[in-house]
Amino acid sequence: MTSRKTVLVLGGSSDIGRAAARAFAKCGYDVGLAGRDVAALEPDAADLRVRYSVDVDVYRFDVLDTASFEGFVGSLPALPDVVISIVGLLGTQESAQSDLAHATTIMRSNYEGPSLILGLFVEKFLARGSGTLVGVSSVAGDRGRASNYVYGSAKAGFSAFLSGLRARAGRGGVHVVTVKPGFVRTKMTEGMKLIGPLTVEAPVVGDAILRAVENKTDVVYVSGKWRLVMLIIKTLPEAVFKKLKL
Amino acid sequence: MTLVSGWGRFPVVDTDLQRPRSFEAVGDAVAALTGSVARGNGRAYGDAAIGAARTVAMTGFDRVRSFDPATGRVRLEAGVLLSDLIDIFGPRGFLPFVVPGTRFVSVGGAIAADVHGKNHHCEGGFGRYVESILLRTGQGETIEVSREQNSDAFFATVGGMGLTGVILEATIRLRRVETGWIRERVIAASDLDAAMRALDAGDTATYSVAWIDCVARGRDLGRSLIYLGEHAGKDELADGADAFPVGKNPGLSVPIDLPSMTLNRYSIRAFNELYYRMGARRAGGSHVVSLYPYFFPLDSLGDWNRIYGKRGFLQHQCVIPETGARAVLGGILDRVARRGDASFLAVLKKLGQGDGILSFPLPGYTLALDFPVKGDILSFLDEIDRLVVAAGGRLYLAKDARQSRTTFEAGYPALRRFNAIRKSLDPKGNIRSKLSQRLFDEV
Numbered sequence: 001m002t003s004r005k006t007v008l009v010l011g012g013s014s015d016i017g018r019a020a021a022r023a024f025a026k027c028g029y030d031v032g033l034a035g036r037d038v039a040a041l042e043p044d045a046a047d048l049r050v051r052y053s054v055d056v057d058v059y060r061f062d063v064l065d066t067a068s069f070e071g072f073v074g075s076l077p078a079l080p081d082v083v084i085s086i087v088g089l090l091g092t093q094e095s096a097q098s099d100l101a102h103a104t105t106i107m108r109s110n111y112e113g114p115s116l117i118l119g120l121f122v123e124k125f126l127a128r129g130s131g132t133l134v135g136v137s138s139v140a141g142d143r144g145r146a147s148n149y150v151y152g153s154a155k156a157g158f159s160a161f162l163s164g165l166r167a168r169a170g171r172g173g174v175h176v177v178t179v180k181p182g183f184v185r186t187k188m189t190e191g192m193k194l195i196g197p198l199t200v201e202a203p204v205v206g207d208a209i210l211r212a213v214e215n216k217t218d219v220v221y222v223s224g225k226w227r228l229v230m231l232i233i234k235t236l237p238e239a240v241f242k243k244l245k246l
Numbered sequence: 247m248t249l250v251s252g253w254g255r256f257p258v259v260d261t262d263l264q265r266p267r268s269f270e271a272v273g274d275a276v277a278a279l280t281g282s283v284a285r286g287n288g289r290a291y292g293d294a295a296i297g298a299a300r301t302v303a304m305t306g307f308d309r310v311r312s313f314d315p316a317t318g319r320v321r322l323e324a325g326v327l328l329s330d331l332i333d334i335f336g337p338r339g340f341l342p343f344v345v346p347g348t349r350f351v352s353v354g355g356a357i358a359a360d361v362h363g364k365n366h367h368c369e370g371g372f373g374r375y376v377e378s379i380l381l382r383t384g385q386g387e388t389i390e391v392s393r394e395q396n397s398d399a400f401f402a403t404v405g406g407m408g409l410t411g412v413i414l415e416a417t418i419r420l421r422r423v424e425t426g427w428i429r430e431r432v433i434a435a436s437d438l439d440a441a442m443r444a445l446d447a448g449d450t451a452t453y454s455v456a457w458i459d460c461v462a463r464g465r466d467l468g469r470s471l472i473y474l475g476e477h478a479g480k481d482e483l484a485d486g487a488d489a490f491p492v493g494k495n496p497g498l499s500v501p502i503d504l505p506s507m508t509l510n511r512y513s514i515r516a517f518n519e520l521y522y523r524m525g526a527r528r529a530g531g532s533h534v535v536s537l538y539p540y541f542f543p544l545d546s547l548g549d550w551n552r553i554y555g556k557r558g559f560l561q562h563q564c565v566i567p568e569t570g571a572r573a574v575l576g577g578i579l580d581r582v583a584r585r586g587d588a589s590f591l592a593v594l595k596k597l598g599q600g601d602g603i604l605s606f607p608l609p610g611y612t613l614a615l616d617f618p619v620k621g622d623i624l625s626f627l628d629e630i631d632r633l634v635v636a637a638g639g640r641l642y643l644a645k646d647a648r649q650s651r652t653t654f655e656a657g658y659p660a661l662r663r664f665n666a667i668r669k670s671l672d673p674k675g676n677i678r679s680k681l682s683q684r685l686f687d688e689v
Contacts, residue, residue, distance in 0.1 A: 043309050043311070044309065046309070046310075046311060046312065047309035047310050047311070050310045050311070050312060050313045050320075050334070051310055051330075051334050187267055190265065
C-alpha cells in the first residue's frame with residue numbers, strides 16, 4: 001500500500017461519482033469505488049488507474065441493504081480519509097404519490113441509507129480523530145415543492161442529518177460537507193427539462209466536491225445561482241408558495 | 247428533439263439526440279430505426295455528425311482501457327478526447343502521432359474523419375496509427391476491424407465519416423517524445439510562389455504549415471508565414487523549464503454571438519497586415535514554443551465559432567494535386583481576395599497519400615478558408631468547387647456543409663467501392679447522416 005490519501009465513493013458508477021473519483025485521483029488520492037454492480041465499476045477503475053497511476057479498488061455496496069453496512073465498513077482494508085455518498089434515487093413523483101413501495105424506496109435511498117452509512121463512518125473517523133465525510137444532498141431539500149416533495153423531503157432529512165453530524169463531528173476533528181448540486185446533466189436527469197443557465201455538467205460537481213474537501217467548506221451550492229434561487233423559494237410566504245407551480 | 251449543428255453552426259438541424267450509457271444501448275439506438283449516426287465532440291464543421299433522424303452522442307464513453315508504455319499502445323473508448331490523451335500521456339513522454347488544429351476532438355471522430363495534422367506530408371493521418379477498431383455495424387454486429395482482420399471494413403471506417411457503423415473503441419499507437427515543446431522556425435513568404443517554395447523546402451520538416459493572407463492582392467497575393475516544427479529535446483529547453491508544459495483550458499471565451507459585421511473587409515485587412523508584419527519580424531531564427539500554441543492556436547479562445555455571428559460560417563477546405571496546383575491556388579486566392587470577406591483563418595499546407603478508402607488527403611496542397619454565411623457565398627463556393635474539380639481535387643467532408651453531389655463524386659472516385667462495403671455491413675441502411683443523405687445515399 002502507498003501512503004497516499006484515500007477516498008471512498010459510494011455510488012461510484014453514477015455520473016457524479018465517476019466525476020468525483022476522477023477529480024480526487026487526479027489530485028493523487030487512491031480510490032475506492034462502491035456500488036451495487038461491481039462488474040460495472042471495473043471499467044471505471046481501470047480508467048482511473050491508467051489515467052492517474054493511482055490504486056483503485058471496487059466494492060459491492062447496496063444502499064438499501066442497511067443490514068450489510070457494518071460488515072461493509074468492517075471489510076474495508078483501511079479506513080479511508082474521505083468518504084463521499086453520492087447515492088440517490090430521483091424516482092417518479094407521480095407514482096410515489098400513490099405507490100407506497102416506490103415512495104419508500106425513494107425515501108430510503110436518499111435519506112435512510114446515506115445517513116446510516118455516513119453515521120457509521122463518523123464513529124470510526126472520530127475514534128481516529130480525522131477525516132472528511134461528504135453527503136451529496138439536493139437543492140430540492142431546501143423546501144418541499146409540489147413537483148418533487150417525496151424526493152425533496154428525503155433530501156431535506158439527509159441535509160438535516162448532515163448539518164447535525166457536522167456540528168457534532170467538528171469538535172472531534174472530523175469535517176462534514178453538504179453538497180447541493182442543482183441541475184446536473186446526468187443519467188438521473190435524462191429526459192428532464194433542465195434550465196440551461198442553472199445546469200452544470202458532472203465534472204463541475206466532481207471538482208466542487210474536491211475543492212470543498214480541501215477547503216473544509218460546510219455547505220456547497222455548486223452553482224452560486226442556486227443559492228439565490230433557493231433563498232427566494234425559501235423566503236416566499238407559504239400562502240404565496242402553495243399557489244405557485246414549482 | 248434537439249437542435250444540433252456542427253462547429254460552423256450551419257446548418258442547424260432538429261434531431262433525436264440520444265446519450266446511450268452502454269454499448270448495448272448504442273446498438274439499440276442504432277437498430278431501432280434507419281437514419282442514425284454517431285457524434286463525438288461536435289467539431290466537424292457541417293452536417294457529418296448529425297443523423298438523418300437520430301444522433302447518438304458518444305462523449306459519455308470516455309474511458310481509457312489500458313496502456314502499454316513499452317509500445318505506446320493505448321486502448322480507449324471512442325469518446326475520449328485528444329486533449330485527454332495529451333493531458334494523461336504527455337507528461338509520461340507520449341503524444342498522439344497526429345493532431346488536427348484543435349485538441350478537442352474525440353478519438354472516434356478523429357478516426358471517422360481520418361484527421362490530418364501539420365505532419366501529413368511525411369507521417370500520414372490519424373488512421374495510420376490506428377491498430378484496430380471495435381465497430382458496431384448497422385446490421386447489429388459488434389466486430390473488431392484492423393489491417394489484418396475485416397480489413398475492408400477497417401479501411402472504410404478510417405475516413406468513412408461514421409457511415410460504416412458506430413466506433414465504440416480503438417487501439418492506437420502513441421509517439422514517444424522527450425518533451426512537450428516544439429522547435430519552431432518561421433519563414434516569411436512575400437507571395438504565393440515563395441510560399442509554395444517554402445512549403446516544398448519544408449518537406450523534410452516533421453511539421454509544416456502556412457498561414458496565408460487571403461486579403462492581400464496583386465503582387466502580395468498569397469503572402470504567407472510558414473511555420474516549420476520539430477519535437478524539441480530536453481537539452482533544447484531553457485533552464486528550469488518543465489519537460490512538459492501545462493495546457494490551460496480556454497481562459498477567454500466568446501460569450502455571445504457577435505454581430506455578423508464584426509469581421510468585415512477592413513477589420514480582417516487590418517488584422518492580417520498586423521499579423522503578417524509581426525510574423526515577418528520573427529522570421530529567420532528558430533525558437534522553442536509549447537505544443538499548445540504551436541498545434542492548437544485557436545483552442546486558447548473558447549467558442550471562437552461565435553465570432554461569425556448567429557448565422558454561422560462555412561469552412562471550405564480543398565486539396566489540389568501537386569501538378570498544376572500553383573495556377574489553381576492562384577485562381578482561388580485571387581477570387582477570394584477580390585471578395586475580401588474571407589477570414590483571417592486561412593491555412594495552406596502539403597498533404598501526402600491518405601490511408602482510408604474515403605480519406606481526404608492526396609499528394610498536393612490543401613487550402614482552408616472560412617466564410618461567414620451571408621449573401622451569395624453559396625454560389626461563390628460553387629464557382630471555387632468547379633476550379634477544384636477541374637484540377638482533380640476534392641473537398642474535406644469533415645468541414646463540408648454544402649458541396650454538391652457532382653463535386654463529391656468527381657473528387658472521390660472510390661465512392662462506389664466504399665458504398666459496396668458499407669452495404670455489406672449495413673444492408674438495411676440504418677446508419678445515415680445528414681451528410682450521407684446529401685452526398686452518399688441513393689435517392
